[in-house]
Amino acid sequence: MLFISIWGLEMKKLLSLFILLLFVPISVRSLNPSLNDDVLGLIVFKADIQDPNGQLVSWNEDDDSPCNWVGVKCNPRSNRVSELVLDGFALSGRIGKGLLQLQFLRKLSLAKNNISGSLSPNLTQLVNLRIIDLSENNLSGSIPGDFFQQCGSLRSISLANNKFSGQIPDSLSSCSTLAAINFSSNQFSGPLPSGIWSLQGLRSLDLSNNLLDKEIPKGIESMNNLRGINLGKNKFTGVVPDGIGSCLLLRSIDFSKNSLSGNLPNTMQKLTLCNDLNLHKNSFAGEVPEWIGEMGSLETLDLSDNRFSGQVPTSIGNLQSLKMLKISMNALTGTLPESMINCKNLLVIDFSQNSLTGSLPDWIFKLGIQEVLLSGNKISGSMDSLFSSSAENSRKKLLVLDLSRNALLGKIPSAVGDFSSLEVMDLSRNSLVGGIPASIGELKTLNVLDLSENQLSGSIPMEIGGAVSLKEVRLEKNSLAGTIPTSIEKCSSLMSLILSRNCLTGPIPTAVGNLANLQIVDLSVNRLTGTLPKQLANLSRLVSFNISHNQLQGELPAGGFFNTIAPSSVSGNPSLCGAAVNKTCHTVLPKPIVLNPNSSDSTPGSIPPNLAHKKIILSISALIAIGAAAVIVIGVIAITVLNLRVRSSTSPSAATLALSGGDDFSHSPTTDANSGKLVMFSGDPDFSTGAHALLNKDCELGRGGFGAVYKTMLRDGRPVAIKKLTVSSLVKSQEDFEREVKKLGKIRHPNLVELEGYYWTPSLQLLIYEFVSGxxxxxxxxxxxxxxxxxxxxxxxxxxxxxxxxxxxxxxxxxxxxxxxxxxxxxxxxxxxxxxxxxxxxxxxxxxxxxxxxxxxxxxxxxxxxxxxxxxxxxxxxxxxxxxxxxxxxxxxxxxxxxxxxxxxxxxxxxxxxxxxxxxxxxxxxxxxxxxxxxxxxxxxxxxxxxxxxxxxxxxxxxxxxxxxxxxxxxxxxxxxx
CATH class of the missing domain: 1.10.510.10 (Transferase(Phosphotransferase) domain 1)
Structure with missing residues (x-):
């Protein structure tokens, strides 16, 4: 048997092997030449492919037949390869010419891989090929103009979700047998070839999410078999062709996210089989046509983000199959028609951002609708219609209620707890009054509660903790009073808590520090008092925490987010202290015992009420003054002595000595009021360096963001590296500095530079490291x-x-x-x-x-x-x-x-x-x-x-x-x- 391994060979070698196999007789195999073509073709194809997961390990060039290989299917009569399906195999590389040997291939599917390169070779030369699916890869470049000139029997082609560019070639119209085309999610540009309407057998056309422009060409009326057309998310202009009404079998139309304009053609009313009509985000104008009610099979109607005006047509009530109705972001006026009560299957209505007036219709909450979106209108009156007894069962189906930015009045009814499945309630930016009903706590599935920018008063009910699924609570810009309820800690999923611009009082509950998922907290512009709970520092996911303009006091929590909190987030609290407010937190001094010799009370330390306050204040002030004076005196003496010692131990050129030599480093640890404190973690007393070590540029090893590094020697001849910190004005107090440095000194790892000691004075800090020579x-x-x-x-x-x-x-x-x-x-x-x-x-x-x-x-x-x-x-x-x-x-x-x-x-x-x-x-x-x-x-x-x-x-x-x-x-x- 002739054995030649071709795995990993370059194309030149592959071609040589191909010629060899064609002309050199192989006596051992009793196979017909055509079967060898399939084996050879697949092996050559595999040579151009990278297979990181070993999916094609069963493909062996020595096999007599490929029919048992993974992803390969053969015709049982001829034993020729009929299908190659390698979807989701994580393959990469390029599509080589080996596939052209598979002359009986009917289906080629390489979807959901990472194959790159251009669309070459011309796979349409395979005359038996019916299906090509190359979707969800990284193929790029333009399609050759002659690619579709020999389509054979091709019925379906998908190039979706790749990176193809250029124009769709006119030769596509040569593929008269095509029934499905999907070129979506690429970068095709230019006009849609008019010849595409000659494909009278076409049932599905998806060219969405490209860069196609110009007008939709005329001639669509010839597409008698068309079931679905998707031209969404392109740059088409002009009007919808009148001929579309002749495509009587159309079930789905998507022209969304283009620049189409004008009125909808009247011929569309003949599309009585159409289930889905999506014209979202264009520039269609005029009134929503009355004939829309003739499209009786509609289940989804999306006319949102256009320029429709006038009233909602009453004929919409004829669409009894309608499940989703979206006409948001238009210029509709008037009230919602009562006829819509006939839309028994309606699940979603979205009329937000129009100019609708009137009150909330009763029928909305009798149909069992799941999502009601009416925000940004001029709807007025109360919310009582939500709670009529006939709508009680339907209320339990409601998932989303958005009535924000309207003119609603009155109170939030206490029966709001009947919305037992509600996930989102947005009543913000209305004129609602009264309190927040305690029944809010009965909404166990509620994720978002937004009652902001109303005129609500009273306190936040303790029952709010019952809404255990809450992720976002927005109650800002109301007149709420009282305290923040501690029950809020039961809402363990809470991510956003915004209570700003109210009249809340009392402390921030410690319970807030237990809400581990919190990301945004805004309690600004209230009347909160007390100190901040230390537990807030445990909120590891915080990205914003605003407590400005309250009456909070004490020290900000240490660690975590609060180490980087913006000063504006804590401003307006005069008694807060910490780095963020640029105010030092003074240690609280104990009140001194003051004896009153004139007191008749024998209890030591008793003070007459009229003198006690004055004497205590005087005593504290005196202590502070005395302490400050003492610190200043000691500092002056220390600096003077240190300077004298420096001058005595160096030459005149070393007048700026940063670290004295000799005895300063002779013990570990040592403390001297004049020279600072040295600590060597090893306890080695044989540390000695001269002044030149820090002053001589020849000993400098480098400089970084935190300071310069110098090399010096111990008395035993062992070198060390000394980092002279240049951040003295930012370094912590000596106590904090030493605590942190000692922690670092305990860290040992073969790949970390070892910290061996440190030196401290208020104006100079040195870190002593092992010396690394390389x-x-x-x-x-x-x-x-x-x-x-x-x-x-x-x-x-x-x-x-x-x-x-x-x-x-x-x-x-x-x-x-x-x-x-x-x-x-x-x-x-x-x-x-x-x-x-x-x-x-x-x-x-x-x-x-x-x-x-x-x-x-x-x-x-x-x-x-x-x-x-x-x-x-x-x-x-x-x-x-x-x-x-x-x-x-x-x-x-x-x-x-x-x-x-x-x-x-x-x-x-x-x-x-x-x-x-x-x-x-x-x-x-x-x-x-x-x-x-x-x-x-x-x-x-x-x-x-x-x-x-x-x-x-x-x-x-x-x-x-x-x-x-x-x-x-x-x-x-x-x-x-x-």
Whole structure:
């Protein structure tokens, strides 16, 4: 048997093999030549396809027949391939000429894959082909003008959801046997070819969601078999052709989202079989025609977002099959016709944003309608019609009630609890009065409650906690009083709570801090008092929290969202303190005991009522004054002594000594009022450095957003790196600083730079790190440190080690904030060590403008959420920076590169290359092919996933580590390519 492996061969080799198989006799196989054509054709097709999930593993070129292969179906009589169905196999690559060997193929379906390239070869040359389905792929380019000239027996073609462009070729009209055409969701442009109406056998035409323009050509009246036409979401202009009324079999018409205008043609009334008519978002004008009632089979009628005027025609009552009626965003006037009570099957009515008047019709709530949308009209009167006894059963079916922006009066009836299935209630922007009925709590399925901008009074009922499914509560701009009910904590799904501009009093309930899903809270412009519950800091999903213009006091919660809260969100509360309001929270001093010698009371510390208040205030004031004076005196003495010691231990050129040598670092820890405090976590007392270590530029290793780094030596000759922080004005108090630094000092990981100690004075802070000798990753990648560039194995190990270090930090709830290649050091064995982790924790607040100014050198690494104050900063911002770092290491390019006439963003460049199927070209050219593509490409894809614009779409670093380890594991069963 002649055995030739063709897997992975280039097309030139495939053609050679094809010729060989045609002309060299194969004596062992007793097969007819035509059967070999099917095997060969499919194997050649497979050679152009990537099959990441191994779906085509059963396709073996040594098989006598392909009829048992996955996705292949043969005619039982001829044993020739009749169907090839590979839908949803995650295939990529291109459609090659191998399929042209399948001369008896009747159905070809490659839908829901990732196949790219153009529509070549010309599959219509297969004279027996009936069905082509290439939908939901990445095919692109234009359709060749002669593609449809030899259609054979083609009856159905779908190219939907691809990236085809250009005009639809006129040759399409040559396919006289076509019954279904679906070119939707592409980028086809230009006019609709008029010859398309010559396809008299056509039953379904879908060209929606393209860029087709000009007028709809005349001639549609010849389409006697047409059942469905969808030209929606294009750029068609002009009018609907009169001839459409001759297509008597039409069931579905969709001309939505175009620029069609004029009146609807009267001929449409003959379309009595039509079930769905969608003319949404055009420029149709005039009155809604009375003849619309003649289209008796209509189930869906959408005339919304046009320019219809006049009254709603009474003939709509004839549409007894009607289920959905949408005429919103027009200029309709008058009242809703009573005849609509005959529409017994109606489920949805939407007349919002018109100019309808009158009161709410009784029939609306007698039909069992599920969605009533009447917002933005001029409907007046009370809501009593909702609660007539005859409508009681129908009310239980209502899901959505939107009567907002009308002129409704009176109270919200207490019987509102009868809407037992209600999910959305929007009565906002009316003139409703009275209180919120307690029966609101009976609405167990209610998701949205919007009663804002009315004239409601009274308190928020405690029963509101019974509406356990609530996700959004809007009660702003009313006259509500009383307290926020604690029962609100029962609404565990609540995401938005807006109670602003009322007269609410009392404290913010601690229960609010238990609503873990809260994202938006607005309690501004009320009369709330008391302190803020510390539990609010646990709301991890907060993106907005506004308590401005109340009477709240005390300290803002620490941590989480409140570290970055905007000052405008807490303004107008004079007694609030914290960084956001730029007001220090003073420690509360205990009241001193004041003895009154004139008192007859023998109880120590008793004070006459008329003097007690005055004496206590005087005592506190005196203590504060004395304390302040003492601090100033001690500070002056300390600075004077420190300066004297500095001058005595350095040469005149070192007058700006930042750290004295000798005994200052001879003990661990040491504390001296004059020289500061040194702590070495190892307890090693043999630390010694000279002044030149921090002043001599030759000892400087680099500078970053948080300070400069210098190299110095211990007495035993071991080098260390000292970071001199340049954020002294922003650093926390000594107590907080030391607490945070000690936490960082306990972190140990092979891929993290070890923090060995620190030095503190109010004006100077130093961090003492282990010294890593191999230089930064930045220099290795971009400058070839030592004349050597990193190999692929080196790069992969650096990526994996960095991922492990970040995963370790995130397990300890530490966000790096400043990940970039210049903050990753390479040790003597080539292992990465991440530096500068956790330094943002030393700042009193993680304010974005502070962070941005400190890490502005990290351009290109910063996650997009840094630009939005309302989005919470989480570990996912480190994941984003890591993704950029991965692409930088693999490609050898900087995150952002400025060209002469352009700015190239690395993430966008790699993503574009991936979409075009040339991502392998992005690998650093200095590797010169010395890298495994089956590792490099998945690593780059992982980098792109990590740089998703949406934080929730990025993986956790623990997941990243697992993925990298899977990529590195060698695959089994790989054969050498011949």
């Amino acid at each position: 230089g930064t990753l930045y220099k290795h990648v971009h400058e070839g440190l030592g004349g050597n560039f990193l190999s692929w194995n080196d790069r992969f190990n650096i990526i994996l080690g960095t991922a492990k270090s970040l995963a370790h930090l995130h397990q300890m709830n530490i966000i790096h904030y400043n990940l970039k290649s210049s903050n990753i050091l390479i040790d003597s064995s080539g292992e990465p060590k991440v530096a500068d982790f956790g330094l943002a924790r030393l700042l009193p607040m993680l304010d974005r403008y502070v962070l941005s100014s400190k890490i502005q050198s990290a351009l290109g690494y910063m996650a997009p959420e840094f630009a939005c104050r309302t989005v919470k900063i989480t570990e996912k911002c480190d994941v984003y920076g890591f993704g950029v770092l991965v692409l930088e290491v693999v490609t050898g390019k900087r995150p952002v590169e400025y060209m002469e006439d352009d700015v190239v963003v690395l993430c966008d460049m790699v993503r574009g290359a991936l979409e075009e199927g040339r991502v392998e070209e992005c690998v650093d050219e200095r590797l010169k092919g010395n890298f495994p593509a089956d590792e490099a490409i998945p690593v780059m894809k992982l980098g792109l996933i990590c740089t998703s614009q949406v934080p929730s779409n990025r993986p956790d670093m623990g997941e990243v580590v697992n993925i990298l380890e899977l990529i590195r594991c060698p695959s089994e069963g790989h054969e050498e390519l011949v």
